[in-house]
Every structure is written in structure tokens, then in C-alpha cells.
Amino acid sequence: MTFAAFTLDICGVSVSRGARAIVERFDLTVSGSELVWLRGTNGVGKTSLLRMAAGLSRPDAGSVTRTLGGAAVSASVLTGFQGHRDAIKPSLTVHENIAFWAGLSGSPDAEAALAKVELTGREDQKAGTLSAGQSRRLALAQLWVSQKPLWIMDEPAAAIDVAGQKIIDDLITQHVRNRGAVMLASHAAPRGLTEKVRFITLSASSVAGAAV
Amino acid sequence: MIALTLRDLKLAMHSSGAWLHGVLFLLIFALLCAVALGGDKTVLSSIGPALLWLAIIFSLLLSFEKGFGDDARDGTLEQLYLSKLSLPIIAASKLLSQWILIVLPLLLAAPLLGYGFGMGADDIRATLIALLLGTPSLLVYGTFAGVCLISYRSGGLLLILLTVPLMIPTLIFGLSAVDSYAADGIINPPFKALAGISLLSVGLGIPAIAAALKTHLETS
Amino acid sequence: MITWLANPLRFLKFAKVVGPVFAVLAAGFIAFGLWQSLFVSPAEMYQGDSVRIMYVHVPSAWIAMMAYSMIAVSGFISYVWRHPLADNLGRACALPGAVFTFLALVTGSLWGSVTWMTYWEWDGRMTSFLILLFIYIGYMSIWAVMEDRKRAARIAGLVAMVGAINLPIIKFSVDWWDDTLHQKATISSPGAPGLGPEFLTPLFLMMAGFTCLFAWMVITTVVTDIAKARKAASVRAKTNAPANVTIEAAP
Numbered sequence: 001m002t003f004a005a006f007t008l009d010i011c012g013v014s015v016s017r018g019a020r021a022i023v024e025r026f027d028l029t030v031s032g033s034e035l036v037w038l039r040g041t042n043g044v045g046k047t048s049l050l051r052m053a054a055g056l057s058r059p060d061a062g063s064v065t066r067t068l069g070g071a072a073v074s075a076s077v078l079t080g081f082q083g084h085r086d087a088i089k090p091s092l093t094v095h096e097n098i099a100f101w102a103g104l105s106g107s108p109d110a111e112a113a114l115a116k117v118e119l120t121g122r123e124d125q126k127a128g129t130l131s132a133g134q135s136r137r138l139a140l141a142q143l144w145v146s147q148k149p150l151w152i153m154d155e156p157a158a159a160i161d162v163a164g165q166k167i168i169d170d171l172i173t174q175h176v177r178n179r180g181a182v183m184l185a186s187h188a189a190p191r192g193l194t195e196k197v198r199f200i201t202l203s204a205s206s207v208a209g210a211a212v
Numbered sequence: 213m214i215a216l217t218l219r220d221l222k223l224a225m226h227s228s229g230a231w232l233h234g235v236l237f238l239l240i241f242a243l244l245c246a247v248a249l250g251g252d253k254t255v256l257s258s259i260g261p262a263l264l265w266l267a268i269i270f271s272l273l274l275s276f277e278k279g280f281g282d283d284a285r286d287g288t289l290e291q292l293y294l295s296k297l298s299l300p301i302i303a304a305s306k307l308l309s310q311w312i313l314i315v316l317p318l319l320l321a322a323p324l325l326g327y328g329f330g331m332g333a334d335d336i337r338a339t340l341i342a343l344l345l346g347t348p349s350l351l352v353y354g355t356f357a358g359v360c361l362i363s364y365r366s367g368g369l370l371l372i373l374l375t376v377p378l379m380i381p382t383l384i385f386g387l388s389a390v391d392s393y394a395a396d397g398i399i400n401p402p403f404k405a406l407a408g409i410s411l412l413s414v415g416l417g418i419p420a421i422a423a424a425l426k427t428h429l430e431t432s
Numbered sequence: 433m434i435t436w437l438a439n440p441l442r443f444l445k446f447a448k449v450v451g452p453v454f455a456v457l458a459a460g461f462i463a464f465g466l467w468q469s470l471f472v473s474p475a476e477m478y479q480g481d482s483v484r485i486m487y488v489h490v491p492s493a494w495i496a497m498m499a500y501s502m503i504a505v506s507g508f509i510s511y512v513w514r515h516p517l518a519d520n521l522g523r524a525c526a527l528p529g530a531v532f533t534f535l536a537l538v539t540g541s542l543w544g545s546v547t548w549m550t551y552w553e554w555d556g557r558m559t560s561f562l563i564l565l566f567i568y569i570g571y572m573s574i575w576a577v578m579e580d581r582k583r584a585a586r587i588a589g590l591v592a593m594v595g596a597i598n599l600p601i602i603k604f605s606v607d608w609w610d611d612t613l614h615q616k617a618t619i620s621s622p623g624a625p626g627l628g629p630e631f632l633t634p635l636f637l638m639m640a641g642f643t644c645l646f647a648w649m650v651i652t653t654v655v656t657d658i659a660k661a662r663k664a665a666s667v668r669a670k671t672n673a674p675a676n677v678t679i680e681a682a683p
Contacts, residue, residue, distance in 0.1 A: 014674075019582050019664065022676040025396055028679070046676050056290055057430045076294050085287025089219075091226035104295045144289070202675040356594065360587045364577055373570040374591060377563045378598050381605035388609070409601065420594055423511075424587065431583035 002204070003149035003179045004069040006078060010053065013062030017048045017061045023202070028053075030150065032179040033196070037186065040202030046185040047084070047154055049202070053183060054152040056080040068149065080148035082156055086139035090128025094119060094138060097110065097127050102145040113141040119166055132159040140171060151175060153184040213297065213305045220309035229385060231313045234271045235321045241267040242325045245420040249412035253330030261339045265383055267325065268318050268343060271352065273372050275314045275407055276354035277361075280306060284362045293429055299422035307348075307355060307418070315347045338393030345389075345406040346382045352417035353378040359424040363432065438517055440658050447655045454648035461641030469634035470625050476631070482546040487634050489539035492532045492643035496564060499529025499646065500599070503571065505594030510585055516661075517654075519585040522592060523575055524653035528646050530568035537561050556610030560603050 008030040015022045022045030055075020085174045102110040117137040224231045283289045326336035359372040361367035389402035469487035476483035506522035578584035
């Protein structure tokens with residue numbers, strides 16, 4: 001499956017968290033087949049920026065527009081989001097978890113998604129008994145079945161071992177090849193990702209008082 | 213929407229009976245009332261409808277914090293927001309599942325309490341009808357306040373403070389309905405008022421809950 | 433006028449002039465009103481001197497209701513147009529509103545102690561005001577517990593609107609309850625119609641005085657809030673500038 005042409009247009013946006021300004025007059029355009037890598041130290045505001053891009057929060061100023069196949073669409077059509085929290089119900093089985101999200105997006109391939117993140121064989125296990133890394137992979141499968149062209153991922157590799165990282169990298173690569181796009185925040189250096197990568201680096205303003 | 217409600221029900225089945233806590237509370241409340249009033253059925257039966265309403269209101273107040281709390285904490289809410297479902301639909305399906313999980317068991321247990329209090333069959337029937345008509349509004353108020361206070365774990369008392377003033381009309385008409393049932397049957401002003409309040413609160417409450425959910429997402 | 437004042441700086445300028453005017457007016461009206469109500473106006477035929485409680489009670493009740501209407505309207509403006517000044521206004525109305533609600537309850541209870549021979553009667557009006565007091569406390573608690581100002585403003589706005597929709601229903605139901613479920617008090621509450629001018633003059637003076645006092649309290653609180661926010665913003669600009677952003681393609 002490949003995705004229709006789409007754009008995420010962030011134009012002159014200011015984001016704050018609580019009383020703290022994070023970015024001001026920020027511009028970014030993301031479209032298909034792109035990988036945007038957001039870097040920066042802890043607390044610089046990567047998560048807030050991603051939540052804004054995902055449409056979960058509103059910017060204080062500026063505009064965010066999203067188009068799919070030339071028509072303006074809402075965030076829920078365009079973006080899938082993987083946050084710090086995995087949206088997994090521990091008392092349900094792995095299969096029940098993934099099947100729910102697959103059903104919501106009308107995606108038929110819950111099993112295929114589990115296979116992609118190498119959780120095949122654990123379908124009937126309670127999700128609460130998965131390790132942190134396995135939960136993260138299940139969340140990734142949930143992102144996959146959402147069939148959204150733009151993935152916004154906040155530290156997708158947190159709590160994941162080397163083999164798990166390769167699974168993530170492969171999925172991201174495949175998604176970008178399908179003309180999807182990924183915007184992710186991570187401390188780690190890019191690994192085997194061969195696609196076109198853009199880096200956005202957020203750094204705390206060095207000179208106190210000098211910034212506008 | 214049905215899928216979402218069904219999932220909530222399934223989750224409750226796996227929660228080792230947490231959904232029965234409300235009924236347990238109801239029985240404990242009844243026990244305390246009976247002991248406090250000396251177990252005198254003439255006293256108990258005369259104030260039975262009021263005791264039942266109080267038992268149900270207190271029991272509901274204890275349950276409201278659950279509402280969207282888990283979904284907000286584990287990230288489900290964010291994912292639902294980015295799914296095809298709209299927030300009003302999410303709110304409505306939660307109300308439905310909460311009604312089935314929290315209110316319905318209480319309504320089923322209520323006649324038992326009524327019998328225990330020595331209430332007559334007519335009084336029990338009237339109280340049940342009034343509860344059936346009135347509890348949707350109570351559920352809406354509590355769910356709304358619960359969403360406003362998501363992520364404030366110590367918000368229990370504040371939740372009660374926000375909810376109770378809104379509940380007063382339902383309580384007043386609920387008791388008045390029982391009083392007038394013997395004379396007028398169920399087509400009387402308090403029953404109509406109860407139904408009206410519930411309709412109004414569901415109609416306005418769903419967008420209000422959706423707005424509070426959106427605020428929670430935007431500022432977390 | 434409203435849009436003109438919506439700018440915080442203009443509001444500060446406006447408040448600098450109008451605030452003291454309200455303070456002086458409030459002092460004048462209340463002083464004159466007190467003199468009128470305590471010395472000039474006569475004791476009432478049936479209620480005697482206790483009628484003088486009305487000169488504090490009725491204006492308090494009036495402010496209590498007006499303050500909540502203002503909270504509801506600013507909650508609406510704040511929620512729909514996200515205007516920070518509306519947040520300030522709603523928040524500033526809450527404490528005076530609660531205090532005047534409490535004052536109305538206390539004076540009502542004092543009046544009841546001589547007229548009904550009890551400090552508390554579950555009378556429709558007293559019950560409604562008790563509920564109103566709880567609504568005020570709930571609204572203020574939201575501002576108190578939520579540290580994130582944006583969230584507090586939006587949730588408080590929502591709660592104020594929901595409260596405003598429900599207030600008429602609560603009032604109606606409590607009146608109904610008072611009429612049907614429980615015996616009417618023998619003498620109606622203060623503020624009964626048919627008052628002569630000798631009673632109305634001090635009443636209106638006190639109402640004008642209380643209104644000016646309330647306006648002064650609200651304006652002062654808003655000014656303090658704006659000043660605090662500006663100070664915090666200037667501190668923030670020094671210590672907490674937004675991040676520098678660099679965008680580069682991978683080599």
C-alpha cells in the first residue's frame with residue numbers, strides 16, 4: 001500500500017508548555033517519503049513540539065495545515081502518534097489490543113502487523129505480561145494498523161534492545177518507502193536508516209536575555 | 213462507538229469485579245442506615261426512598277473518578293482522539309459503558325434494599341422508575357467533573373464539590389416523584405421534570421465532556 | 433468599549449483612573465447609605481429594627497448573583513475566544529462573589545433568628561444560596577489546584593458555563609421543593625414588595641455602594657493579576673527564551 005500525496009504545513013508557530021516558551025515562529029513542511037529527526041536535550045520541548053505537530057495540542061500562534069491528496073484534512077486523518085504511553089490495556093490479550101485499533105481504522109491486517117513487530121505467537125498472552133520493549137513494539141504495531149500516512153513518534157526506541165531497534169528501523173524505512181513520512185524525536189544517532197533524513201535540532205538559547 | 217463501549221465492558225470483566233464495588237457500597241450504606249435507625253422498619257420504610265437515593269448518589273460519587281481516568285493515563289485517549297471517532301462519540305460511548313457498568317448494577321440492587329427497608333411494592337416501583345429516569349443526569353454531571361479533574365489524583369473531594377450542586381434538582385424531583393406516584397401514577401410533573409433534566413443533561417453534557425476532553429489533551 | 437478594553441495595557445490605564453473612582457464612590461455611597469439605614473429610615477411596623485438587616489442582605493445577594501453572571505459570561509468569552517483578560521475577570525469575580533454570598537447567608541440567618549426564631553431555616557432562598565456558595569468554592573478550587581494556567585482557564589470557563597446553565601434549574605427545583613415538600617416559613621424573606629420610599633432610599637444607596645465596592649475589588653484584582661503575569665513574562669524572557677532551531681538535511 002502506498003499513500004497519496006500529503007503535506008503537513010507548520011507556519012510561524014509558537015509553542016509553550018505551561019508558562020515556558022518552547023519555540024517561536026517555527027516553520028516546517030513535511031510531505032511524503034520524508035524522515036524528520038528531531039534532536040535536543042531533555043526538557044528542551046521535543047514532546048510539546050511533536051504533540052503540536054500531531055494535532056493533539058494547539059499552537060499559541062501561527063497555523064498548522066494538513067492536506068491529503070490536495071484537500072485540507074484534520075489531524076485525525078493524517079497523523080498517527082506514538083507517545084510515551086503505549087495505549088495498551090494490560091488486562092486484554094495482545095490480539096484483543098491490536099484488533100481493537102485495527103477495527104477502528106478498518107484495517108484487516110492485525111496479524112500481519114503483529115508479525116512485523118515479531119510478536120507472532122504471543123497473541124493470546126495478556127498484554128500486561130509483555131516486557132517494556134515488547135509493549136513498545138505492540139504500540140508500534142498499533143501505529144501500523146492505523147494506516148496513517150504521517151507518523152509522529154516520540155522516542156520510539158525507548159526501552160528497546162538492539163534487535164527491537166532493527167524492527168523499528170525497518171518499519172520506519174518501509175513506511176517512508178510507501179510514500180509515508182515519519183517525524184520522530186530520539187536521542188540516539190540515526191542507525192541503519194538510509195532514507196532522506198532532515199535533522200531539526202532544538203538547543204536551549206545560549207545567551208540568557210539575548211533572545212527576542 | 214459500539215466497539216468502544218464493548219471494549220470498556222470487556223475490560224471491566226477482566227477487572228476482578230471492580231464494577232461490583234458500587235453495589236457493595238450500596239449494601240454497606242444500607243447496613244449502616246439500618247443500624248443507625250435502630251433497625252425499625254416503620255422508620256426505615258417511611259424514609260426508604262430518600263435513603264435509596266442517597267445510597268445511589270454516594271455510590272456514584274465514589275465511581276466517577278474511574279470514568280476516563282485509565283484511558284487518559286495509558287495514552288488510549290490520545291489514540292482515540294487521532295482515530296476516526298469524534299470526541300462527542302467517545303464521550304457518548306463512555307457514558308453508555310459507565311451506565312451499564314456503574315448505574316445498572318445499582319438499579320438492580322435497589323429493590324433488594326427497598327425490601328430490606330420494608331418499603332411497599334408501590335414505593336419500590338416508584339423509586340426505581342424515578343432512579344431510571346434520573347440517574348443518566350447524575351452520570352453526566354459526574355463524568356463531566358471527572359474529566360475536568362483528570363490527572364488530579366487527589367481530586368476526589370473537588371469532584372464531589374463540583375458534582376453535588378448539579379445533582380440537587382435530580383434528587384429533589386426524584387423524591388417528589390415517589391411522593392406523587394401513589395396519587396398520580398407516573399404521568400406527573402416530577403417524573404416529567406426528571407426525564408427532562410436527564411435529556412437536557414445528556415444533550416448538553418456530551419459536548420461539554422468532549423470540550424473538557426479536548427482541553428485535557430491540549431494541555432497535557 | 434469591551435473590545436477597546438480587551439487590550440491589557442489599555443485596561444491597566446483605564447483601571448488606573450476608574451479604580452479609585454469606584455473606591456471613592458463605594459465609600460461615599462456606603463457611608464451615606466449606612467447613615468440613612470441606621471438613623472434616618474424608620475423601624476418597620478411588623479419586623480421592627482431587624483428590617484435594617486435588609487440593607488446589607490439584599491445588596492449582598494444582588495452582588496452574589498451578579499458576580500456569578502459575570503463569571504459565566506467571562507467563562508464563555510474565555511472559552512470561545514481564548515481571551516486572557518476574560519480569565520482574569522472571571523477569576524477576580526470569584527472571591528468577592530463568594531464573600532458576598534456568605535454575607536447574604538449570614539445576614540439572612542441573623543434576620544431569621546429574630547423573625548423565624550431560628551438561625552437556619554431550610555427555606556428555598558437560603559438553600560439556593562448555600563448551593564451557590566458551594567458552586568463558588570468549586571470554581572475557585574479549580575483555579576487553586578491547576579497550576580497550568582491555560583488549563584485552569586479553560587476548565588474554569590467550562591465549569592462556569594455548565595454551572596450557569598444549571599443555576600436556573602437548581603433555583604427552580606429548590607423553590608418547588610420549598611413549596612411542595614416542606615412547610616412555608618410564616619413571614620416571607622426580606623425584600624418583599626411594597627416597600628415605602630423611606631426604606632427604598634437606603635436600600636438603593638447601599639446597592640449602589642456595594643456595586644461600586646465590588647467593581648473596585650474586581651478591577652484591583654485584575655490589575656494585580658496582569659502585573660504579576662507581566663512580571664513573570666519578563667523574568668521568563670530573560671531566563672527561559674525559546675529554543676534555537678536549526679534545520680539541516682543529512683549529509
